[in-house]
Structure formats: C-alpha cells, structure tokens
Amino acid sequence: MEYLLSLLPAMLAGTTITLKLFFLTLIMSLPLGVVGAIARMSRFKPLNLLMQLYVWLFRGTPLLLQLLFMYYGLLIAGIRLERFTAAVLAFVLNYSAYYTEIYRGGIQSIDRGQYEAAHVLGLNRFQTMTRIILPQMFKVVLPPTSNEVINLIKDTALIYAIGVSELLRVAKTAAVRDFSGTPFLVAAVFYLIMTGLIQQFFKWLEKKYDYYG
Amino acid sequence: MYILQALDIYKSFKDVRVLRGISLQVKKGEVVAIIGPSGSGKSTFLRCLNNLEKVDGGTIEIQGEFMVENGPGNTPSYRSEKELARIKRKMGMVFQNFNLFPHKSVRENLMLAPVLVQKLRPVEAEKSALALLDKVGLADKVDNYPFQLSGGQQQRVAIARALAMEPDIMCFDEPTSALDPELTGEVLQVMKDLASEHMTMIVVTHEIGFAREVADRVLFMDEGVIVEQGSAEEVLLKPEHERTRAFLSKVLMAR
Ligand SMILES: Nc1ncnc2c1ncn2[C@@H]1O[C@H](COP(=O)(O)OP(=O)(O)OP(=O)(O)O)[C@@H](O)[C@H]1O
Numbered sequence A: 001m002e003y004l005l006s007l008l009p010a011m012l013a014g015t016t017i018t019l020k021l022f023f024l025t026l027i028m029s030l031p032l033g034v035v036g037a038i039a040r041m042s043r044f045k046p047l048n049l050l051m052q053l054y055v056w057l058f059r060g061t062p063l064l065l066q067l068l069f070m071y072y073g074l075l076i077a078g079i080r081l082e083r084f085t086a087a088v089l090a091f092v093l094n095y096s097a098y099y100t101e102i103y104r105g106g107i108q109s110i111d112r113g114q115y116e117a118a119h120v121l122g123l124n125r126f127q128t129m130t131r132i133i134l135p136q137m138f139k140v141v142l143p144p145t146s147n148e149v150i151n152l153i154k155d156t157a158l159i160y161a162i163g164v165s166e167l168l169r170v171a172k173t174a175a176v177r178d179f180s181g182t183p184f185l186v187a188a189v190f191y192l193i194m195t196g197l198i199q200q201f202f203k204w205l206e207k208k209y210d211y212y213g
Numbered sequence B: 001m002y003i004l005q006a007l008d009i010y011k012s013f014k015d016v017r018v019l020r021g022i023s024l025q026v027k028k029g030e031v032v033a034i035i036g037p038s039g040s041g042k043s044t045f046l047r048c049l050n051n052l053e054k055v056d057g058g059t060i061e062i063q064g065e066f067m068v069e070n071g072p073g074n075t076p077s078y079r080s081e082k083e084l085a086r087i088k089r090k091m092g093m094v095f096q097n098f099n100l101f102p103h104k105s106v107r108e109n110l111m112l113a114p115v116l117v118q119k120l121r122p123v124e125a126e127k128s129a130l131a132l133l134d135k136v137g138l139a140d141k142v143d144n145y146p147f148q149l150s151g152g153q154q155q156r157v158a159i160a161r162a163l164a165m166e167p168d169i170m171c172f173d174e175p176t177s178a179l180d181p182e183l184t185g186e187v188l189q190v191m192k193d194l195a196s197e198h199m200t201m202i203v204v205t206h207e208i209g210f211a212r213e214v215a216d217r218v219l220f221m222d223e224g225v226i227v228e229q230g231s232a233e234e235v236l237l238k239p240e241h242e243r244t245r246a247f248l249s250k251v252l253m254a255r
C-alpha cells in the first residue's frame, strides 16, 4: 500500500502529460476532420486529390513512424521541435486523417433529399452544411468517433518512443527501478479509468442525440 | 401575364434525353396537373423549374424574370447564383419523400428558412409557423419530431414548411405516392384548400380523381414531350391521343 502511494505522484504527472496530449489532439483534430471531410469531397479537383493523398499518407503508415519522423527525422534534417510539440503535431495530423474519413462517410450517408429541401427553401451552401447536414452527421459518426477517441488514449503511450514522460514511460521507469510489476498494473488501472470515462461520455452523447428517430 | 413560362426545355442525363422540348405557361392562380408514365421526365421537369437541375436548353421565366435564357447557339445562360436564389424564392416545392429535417422539431422545420433566408424575427416566424400548422390541421404537433408523425402528417408539415416562405407558385412532385392509401386524403384535402385560395400550383400526380376535381389544366407527358394538354375534362375524359388513352386505362385499371 505504501509502495502504491509512493508511485502515485510520478504516475499522476505522467497522466497529466498523457491527458494534455489527448485533449490537444482532440481539440484540433475533431474540427480539422470536419474541414478535411469537406475539402476531401470538394469538387475542386486539386484540393480533392491533395486530401486523398494526405489521408492515404497518414492512415497508410504507422503512427509510430510519423512520430519518430516528426522528432528524429526532422531533427536530422536540421529542424528541432520540442519533443512534446513533435508529438502533438504527429497526433493531430494522424487523427485528423482518420476523422476526415469518418466524417466523409457520415456526410455521404445523409440523404440527398436533405440538400434538395434546403436548396428549395433558399438556404445557401454554408447554411445547408451547418444547419442541416453537419448536425445530422454528428449523430451518424458518434460510434466510430468514440472508437477513435478511445484508441487515442491508448495511442498516447507511443510518445514514449521519443522520450516524453507520459504515463507508460513513468510506469516502466518505476518497474525497472523497483524490479516490480505493480507500476504496470497501476498504469493499466489509470488507462481503464480514462477509457471508461470516455465510454460513459459517449454513451451520454448518443443518448442525447437519440431525441430523433 | 404569365406567372411562369418555361419554353422549349431540354435536358439529358449522359446520353439519355429526358426532356425534349417541354413548354409550359402558367397563369396566376392556375392549377396544372402533370400526368404520365414512369420515366417520362415529370420529376426532372419540376426539378428544372426549381433549379435542382440545370437545363441543357430553353428558357425559364418566373414573374417576368429570367432564371435561364437561351443564349446564342442554343446554349442556356443562367443568372448569377445570387439572382437565382432571389428568383427561386417565388417557388415552393413539395417532394414525394417529404424531406423534412429529422433533427428539427415541426416548429423548427417551419421556422428555419424564414429566419435564415427571409431574415424574419423568430417571433414573427413562429407566429406564421403556428398559423400554417393550424391551416394544415397539425397545430397540436408543433413540438413533435418528424419521426413521430404519420406519412400524411409529415407531408402536411412539408407543405406548411414550403408555404412558410410565401411562394407564389407551389410545385408538388407526387406528394401522395409514398403514402398508404388511407393517408392520401388528408394531403389532397390540404392541396384542394390551397387551390381554392387561388394558389398557383403545378402538381405531378397519379391521382386522376384529384386532377379531375382540382386541375384547371392537365398535361400528359410521355418520353420527354407533352403529348396532349387541355382542361381536365378534355384530357382525362376525352383524350385525343392513343398514348394518353393507354396510360389512363392503365392507371384507372390499377385502382
Ligand atoms: N440524376 C439523374 N441521373 C441520370 N438519370 C436520371 C437522373 N434523374 C432522372 N434520370 C432519368 O431520367 C428519366 C426521367 O426521370 P424522371 O424522374 O423525371 O421521371 P418521372 O416521370 O418523374 O417518373 P416517375 O413517375 O417514376 O417519378 C428516367 O429514365 C430516369 O432514369
């Protein structure tokens, strides 16, 4: 018990880093995904192709590779980013690519009749998107979004690889130092609490959006 | 003189020629019914009038303003998007599948466009929304969501929603085709009420009885052309063309 308590300060500090990366990534990649999806479906060919390339690159390579590239790759090229900055950059780019695809699917699942009704009522494109299409899309994409958000919590452990002291790295340091498995168990509990809370949050959101058929 | 003139409208999808020189002139207060077999281009024609499709050729003029005009070399030239938005506001459209906004209550469905497009104050928009719902007999459903309504009720809401924009012309594309037979009556009744208030209406329909009772003029369309038109009596009771007769006997047999 005393040992457990002695672990907590460092573990909590690691969790803070983990959560910081988590929230920064979400705050940026969720809205960027909406923009990305709209750009990805643009009738302007160059933009459309550019977005296809972007999505392909970031979904088609391991996040770990992207992370290593943003830090070590750029470092070798003479661009020195803070470790945490490099992590945020890699995560935002990677997750925005996933959200772009999720939202694109969501937008495409909305019936064409909705656009037509908005059009004959005189709504312009922007109003149609923000008032009619996107609100309905959010409901459709909630389940896949929630999956990705849970993945994100787990993926934060990857920044271990560029030497940022997030939760898992703290646990491993303690485990090696004390020759004990306990720190890993504590880390697992921390992750489970975080993913559990996220699950509850999305359950609540889905219920909230359940007000229409 | 005419509230709506569509002259010599052509429209193809890929190499399928759907409209092949359709002309329609409508006077204020007139009710025009369009009948014809499936695939004859009725919906496409209505969609062209509402700028949901762009014509390949022809002229559409609404209350003296050109939406699209045939330019040199028979290429249609459309007005700017902004102008089109303004001109189109005179047209209301009701779809076969209602196309209500599922995430918005009945009240919000009716208030949305007046507030966003006409810049009405919400209190004003709400007042007219309630009045329109009352008119279509659904005053008690303001706070419901579309999924809580029957098909007939949804379509009546859709009609009220179109009316909320105070259009001069109402287009209906088979407004009762998606409904169970016992629900068509309530929708047709709302449309009859509108007609008796001298709303200008263009109605694509398979309801021959409705056309006979309400339409001032009936058009029979087939393969992208208007085969025959005249008073409801002329076209429905004494059709001149063989194709019209064949179609009518098929539709009437189906009952
Ligand atoms: N967007 C489109 N792309 C390709 N073909 C189309 C499109 N819209 C309509 N068509 C074709 O145009 C023809 C006419 O269609 P339209 O919907 O106007 O017929 P309709 O008279 O309304 O028939 P119905 O009574 O079945 O509603 C059909 O052959 C249809 O397949």
Ligand SMILES: [Mg+2]
Binding pocket: B042, B043, B044, B173, B174
């Ligand atoms: Mg049709």
